[in-house]
Amino acid sequence: xxxxxxxxxxxxxxxxxxxxxxxxxxxxxxxxxxxxxxxxxxxxxxxxxxxxxxxxxxxxxxxxxxxxxxxxxxxxxxxxxxxxxxxxxxxxxxxxxxxxxxxxxxxxxxxxxxxxxxxxxxxxxxxxxxxxxxxxxxxxxxxxxxxxxxxxxxxxxxxxxxxxxxxxxxxxxxxxxxxxxxxxxxxxxxxxxxxxxxxxxxxxxxxxxxxxxxxxxxxxxxxxxxxxxxxxxxxxxxxxxxxxxxxxxxxxxxxxxxxxxxxxxxxxxxxxxxxxxxxxxxxxxxxxxxxxxxxxx
Amino acid sequence: xxxxxxxxxxxxxxxxxxxxxxxxxxxxxxxxxxxxxxxxxxxxxxxxxxxxxxxxxxxxxxxxxxxxxxxxxxxxxxxxxxxxxxxxxxxxxxxxxxxxxxxxxxxxxxxxxxxxxxx
Numbered sequence: 001x002x003x004x005x006x007x008x009x010x011x012x013x014x015x016x017x018x019x020x021x022x023x024x025x026x027x028x029x030x031x032x033x034x035x036x037x038x039x040x041x042x043x044x045x046x047x048x049x050x051x052x053x054x055x056x057x058x059x060x061x062x063x064x065x066x067x068x069x070x071x072x073x074x075x076x077x078x079x080x081x082x083x084x085x086x087x088x089x090x091x092x093x094x095x096x097x098x099x100x101x102x103x104x105x106x107x108x109x110x111x112x113x114x115x116x117x118x119x120x121x122x123x124x125x126x127x128x129x130x131x132x133x134x135x136x137x138x139x140x141x142x143x144x145x146x147x148x149x150x151x152x153x154x155x156x157x158x159x160x161x162x163x164x165x166x167x168x169x170x171x172x173x174x175x176x177x178x179x180x181x182x183x184x185x186x187x188x189x190x191x192x193x194x195x196x197x198x199x200x201x202x203x204x205x206x207x208x209x210x211x212x213x214x215x216x217x218x219x220x221x222x223x224x225x226x227x228x229x230x231x232x233x234x235x236x237x238x239x240x241x242x243x244x245x246x247x248x249x250x251x252x253x254x255x256x257x258x259x260x261x262x263x264x265x266x267x268x269x270x271x272x273x274x275x276x277x278x279x280x281x282x283x284x285x286x287x288x289x290x291x292x293x294x295x296x297x
Numbered sequence: 298x299x300x301x302x303x304x305x306x307x308x309x310x311x312x313x314x315x316x317x318x319x320x321x322x323x324x325x326x327x328x329x330x331x332x333x334x335x336x337x338x339x340x341x342x343x344x345x346x347x348x349x350x351x352x353x354x355x356x357x358x359x360x361x362x363x364x365x366x367x368x369x370x371x372x373x374x375x376x377x378x379x380x381x382x383x384x385x386x387x388x389x390x391x392x393x394x395x396x397x398x399x400x401x402x403x404x405x406x407x408x409x410x411x412x413x414x415x416x
Contacts, residue, residue: 051398188345196358196384197380197384200380200383200384201380203380203399204380204399205393207399207403209403231387232387234387234392235380235383235384235386236383237397238375238382238383238387238393238397239378239397239399240330240376240397240399240403240404240407241378241399276363
């Protein structure tokens, strides 16, 4: 968020290059319509931004163009930065790739450089000086847009990781005072910690007496993870809840025996069904078919 | 600070009100043992809801209290350990292998059940 990269700090331009940039900006503003159209057609030709319609590309091209010229004129990148973040926010969900965004900005840079060549081809020294002023600024702009895009992408990825983590550890109540905690996927120390915290909170809010932790969906387990599991069981016991672990696969059972983790204190049952049945027994429930119940009555 | 010990039927209830010094913990141990003998209690509940830290000395003392009271033929249950405290305890490797319950109500239910199953 708004990281000040050294690349974003505008170097104090010499008066001469300021003047040249001013001339350049005037030129770009004058030929706005033509350059913009050329750029948009180059984008379509290069088959970039295929996820967007022609009109959308043209609309975006217009605002990118204006922001680009604005950044050249003022030498500050803040407006462009926020615009590129905003743009990224809109186009990332539509599946626009990094290479496309970088590609269109580089294309614009080329289109503008070409138009400068065309304008100053008679005066080679002047063209050189203009390019000296133009190129560093243009590179900085390309950099800013690319970095903005990547940062936005990373933000989205982080957000999704967070969401997956939240979703992947549900604590569910199946009966009064009975919780189940199905664990799916890889358990790393961070997740184990979150899992334990969530379970302990769940025990307190639901006043649970028995918890069934189902690890059918856990592919592998090493000593660290096994220890986390033991800790979770112990912490739950301190809150007065009994833990039943179910769904230990043969591989995990073997690993646990091999690494010699003490699971003696743990209550383990083969599968989730067995676990829930044992939990019901502990809670004093008895599940019988309705016909039998009415027959007996 | 002294811990008040309440008599409720055949049970004793000690509610810890604030963080205790080591001396206070030893005093609690002495007092509980005396009362168990005096009132011929069947069960003791130690309520630690107010504690937000549980160090190794506190853990060991609670365990000792439980064992000593068991020698008098009574059960002890620790109630109200906070989730954060429980988590910190297992992280620090402090084991408290005595009966625990969520709160006072659960603790009483646990003692009632023990009394039923032993009679």
